[in-house]
Amino acid sequence: MEGTVVESRTGAMADADDGRQAQAASRAVEVDFVPAGMYHLIDRRLYFSAHESKEQTVELIKAFPKLFFFSSFIPESYMPFCADFGPLDIANVLQFVCDIKEKMDHPLLKSQNRILVFYTSANPAAVTNAAFLMCCYLVLEKGLTPPQAVARFSRVAGLPIVPFRDATWNRSTFHLTILDCLEGLQRAISLKWIDQRTFSTSDYEALCEQPEHDMCRVHPKFVAFATPRNRPNEEFKCARPPSAHTRHFGRLGVTDVVRLCEEGFYDDSDFASGFAHHALEFDDCTSPPAEVVERFLDICDASGGGTVAVHCLAGLGRTGTLIACHMIKHSGFSAAEAIGYLRLMRPGSVIGPQQHFLESIEAASWRGNRPLLGGESACEGAGEPQVAEVADSLRALTMGRDVATGSAIRLDAKARSRATLPGEDS
Numbered sequence: 001m002e003g004t005v006v007e008s009r010t011g012a013m014a015d016a017d018d019g020r021q022a023q024a025a026s027r028a029v030e031v032d033f034v035p036a037g038m039y040h041l042i043d044r045r046l047y048f049s050a051h052e053s054k055e056q057t058v059e060l061i062k063a064f065p066k067l068f069f070f071s072s073f074i075p076e077s078y079m080p081f082c083a084d085f086g087p088l089d090i091a092n093v094l095q096f097v098c099d100i101k102e103k104m105d106h107p108l109l110k111s112q113n114r115i116l117v118f119y120t121s122a123n124p125a126a127v128t129n130a131a132f133l134m135c136c137y138l139v140l141e142k143g144l145t146p147p148q149a150v151a152r153f154s155r156v157a158g159l160p161i162v163p164f165r166d167a168t169w170n171r172s173t174f175h176l177t178i179l180d181c182l183e184g185l186q187r188a189i190s191l192k193w194i195d196q197r198t199f200s201t202s203d204y205e206a207l208c209e210q211p212e213h214d215m216c217r218v219h220p221k222f223v224a225f226a227t228p229r230n231r232p233n234e235e236f237k238c239a240r241p242p243s244a245h246t247r248h249f250g251r252l253g254v255t256d257v258v259r260l261c262e263e264g265f266y267d268d269s270d271f272a273s274g275f276a277h278h279a280l281e282f283d284d285c286t287s288p289p290a291e292v293v294e295r296f297l298d299i300c301d302a303s304g305g306g307t308v309a310v311h312c313l314a315g316l317g318r319t320g321t322l323i324a325c326h327m328i329k330h331s332g333f334s335a336a337e338a339i340g341y342l343r344l345m346r347p348g349s350v351i352g353p354q355q356h357f358l359e360s361i362e363a364a365s366w367r368g369n370r371p372l373l374g375g376e377s378a379c380e381g382a383g384e385p386q387v388a389e390v391a392d393s394l395r396a397l398t399m400g401r402d403v404a405t406g407s408a409i410r411l412d413a414k415a416r417s418r419a420t421l422p423g424e425d426s
Helices: 020-025 054-063 090-105 107-111 124-140 146-154 178-190 201-207 242-252 290-302 317-331 335-345 353-363 387-399
Strands: 039-042 046-051 068-070 116-121 215-219 222-225 254-259 276-279 307-311 365-367 370-372
Touching: 039 124, 039 146, 046 054, 046 124, 054 068, 054 116, 090 107, 090 116, 090 124, 090 201, 090 335, 116 124, 124 146, 124 178, 146 178, 178 335, 201 215, 215 242, 215 317, 215 335, 222 242, 222 317, 242 254, 242 307, 254 290, 290 317, 290 370, 307 317, 317 335, 317 353, 335 353
Parallel strands: 046 116, 068 116, 222 307, 254 276, 254 307
Antiparallel strands: 039 046, 215 222, 365 370
């Protein structure tokens, strides 16, 4: 196809094999982005391309019949709460990595030494999600560091990659990068919180966004969940009784339940049998006072080897913020790494001014479990949205996905990929 850019395999990494590929990735040649251009990633065989239309894709396939073009629904499958568009959850990440590995290892494609070109839509959200997912493959399967993986895309000047943002309708004041998410994921893997070889997608999806419960094991120590409620109402079309949660809590090793939202959705005594229940209320859409952080960390310490189940209203903002405080204090995460990781495990986590609050936690000194923030207003500024505006967005967090069915459009394995297989037209 006339005018199409195909980056030569004899360029930046053609001489890099096995252990030398990571070193070559760090000195990648800079090139300019052109829609339908094909940009080399790794192994002399894997390329990335962003297309403006289906017609453009068809033209490329016809123009380069020896190349194997394939794509996936996963980069465009994120279900937003508000203006957020990613990153994809951990189940989708690991499925995508598996899909790419299967294509790279396919016996017929390998025997023919076929060049594989992964393509996606050229819109910024799709390109950003696809680049992040492909970076996950480069890190998890090819051994590149997060900066080396990101460099394979940042070297393409003009590639429409944009920062991830929080799940509100407000102007974004905290730009979460692909690198932040990758480094959070890699840190969690190094701590053995996730093992991609044994991670159960079915177990993850069975807990998340179901009609009777919405919970995620985001950390070996923590389960994040939306508030139980004994009765449906106009906003919540079905009940999520405590009993629907306790039968899972036993299997998850939960010893303590922490409520951060106002009471009244259920009776606290419903968790009295078999669990220690703690009320640590603070206002919706705000950051926790230092004494709440201290009490929360004290509860975690006192729980010993038990799991702590934490909820606010949606189990995203206040819940994610306190769990991130523990991650920053005890596991060495930066604020951005903690936010990126939590959004992989539970999309929508940490919103609005809570993001800046976690930066103050990262910079804080500690007296025991109490953060010394230099005043209760340490998280203010940086264009902090008004609480009332964030509250409007939080309403979307609890209703933006189908709360009656828990549907987040989880694609089954057959629907995840629209790849052309060997023996079919390609």
